[in-house]
Amino acid sequence: MKTKIISRYEYAIILIKEMVRADFKVKYQQSVLGYFWSVLRPLFLFCILYAVFTVGLKVGGDIEHWPVALMAGIVMWQFFTDVTKSGMRSIVSSGGLLRKIKFPRYTVVIASTISSFISLLINLILVAVFALFSGVPVLSTLPATIFVIIEIFVLGLGLAFFLSAVNVKFRDISHIWDILIRGMFYASAIIFPISHIADAGEKGAFAAKILLLNPVAQSIQDFRHLAINPEIDSLWTLSNGNALLYLIPVFFSLFMIVFGGWYFRKKSPYFAEDA
């Protein structure tokens, strides 16, 4: 038997890898369609929303490539709800583990976030397929979205850290978050183009700008603007290229990961007894 000295971070990386692997195996191994479920979920949601809003209520139908934009919005939104909801549960649901072994607690949240992120990457392939069929030169436009993807990942991870730590002490945070996230879905202009609000007079333009200060809305609209159709409005186009305004959502995402990480770190020594 050999003695092995590994650093804290090496240990954390080994743990995260195995946790993500285990999570994926458990999630999909017992279903016939396996990994496809992570793709089918947004696809079904897309079909419903497309049928009801785009075909039925004629929302966004006049915009070129709108179905692709809708799909992209759904996929990014799904990542955001996934990462915050499963992240929020992650610490509490691994309470048994926390009470039996000392290991870096943040690995649980990071593993959960990475699991959600892998689903996002798979779903983005779906979006790319949609885009190709729709005639969007997606292979050249998609790389531009990398910063948008990083931004929503950072925001999601920060929120997951914060919410998972809060959930240990206050279990009703999950109900509160459910309500908040439902409101955010509409405020993020996923099922309708943001221009519907922006074009409704002066007040509308102002409201659209305010809505886009929310990093989820901003990143979704930016993704559509950059990758799918430059005519879809983003914070950049609505504010006539005011880069300073971008500082607000970007700063909020960065703030969230710093604050969430700090709060998590502060509370983590007591997770074992409270979770």
Add this chain to the structure above:
Amino acid sequence: MNKDIAVSIKNVSKKFHLPEDNYGSIKMKFLSSRRGHAKRNEYEAIKDIDLDIKNGEFIGILGRNGAGKSSLLKMIAGIYQPTTGSISVNGRLVPFIELGVGFNKNLTGRDNVYLNGAMLGFTREEIDKMYDSIVDFAELHKFMNQKLRNYSSGMKVRLAFSIAIKADADILLLDEVLAVGDAAFKRKCYEYFNQLKERKKTIIFVTHNMAAVSDYCDRAVVLEAGRVAFDGKPLEAVENYFQLFSPQQDNGQKEKKVVIDDVSVKVEGDKITFEIDASNKTDKIIEDVVVRVAVKKQNGRAVAGFDNKNIEVPYEIDFSPTESKHLVFESLNILGSGSYSVNVSLRASAGDSFTGEDDEDDNNLSEFYDSSLNAAHFTIKKDGSNAPIILPAKVGNKES
């Protein structure tokens, strides 16, 4: 810190907050802060413990349920934080206190080896190398591609144990690992313990298995209500542990009504004679006293026992006021060779404890009068096997 000390525990206390309802909620927080105070109970599981554990020591931690054993172990492991005081660890410590941490019942045995291995800090490549020896040791070749949910509890423990022994550390924490598993598995555990002892590992072992304590530990600590009640030799610790369960602990201040004055044991041929002197310290009649004698091997294992109600010819013992009695019990010598000691206790008969006197302790236990631990010692030498015997055993070996 002194180099000989593996774990140093200094003035450690641990308080737990027990909220009124199990889970806190923001609603409750809001309501209770408006009322000005949060309703919660504090429970002090560990009270000001000071303990130094030396390198290479095999230390047992005993105590009743709720005495704080596991809390202490979890604090040493770093899972719980002490409320006050500090714990310093010198050397590499296994981070887990239970076997099979992280096991997922929806994954195969094989996947769980990698998952559990990661918990112990092994990369996949490292586990690839030791995988075969793990499976060999667990003897689970046929089941590795089965999901863990289809494993029996014994199989799970075998798998977990086989991985756990790969974790190399200077200090090991074991919390009741021997509670499950069949005889063969237990033997493996004991072999592993002996190996650890030979390799001079520091082992902190929480258990209720007194035989294991006396067989393996160099030192044992008895915890009672969060404090160290005893710290010293394992055999004495075992005695101390059993004493916790005598009601004496509860009403230690009370004056004894009947006391044991003297106990002696004689071994003659095929006969063992137990002689007990007891006296009534009150000026009242005390009826129906039960005299119980327990015979134990040197390692603390009880091998035989009887009382005056539980012998061939049961009889009642009554004490008149201030009377002293000389009680004699004779028994066939059915014990194997070895050294033995005797515990004697006096209590009221359970059947009829109401004496018309002030019955302060009307718990459903019968009233306890007195006990004498290790009241007498004796040795038996026989030609035959010296294996510990369990009643009923063959009679008829001649004394040499």
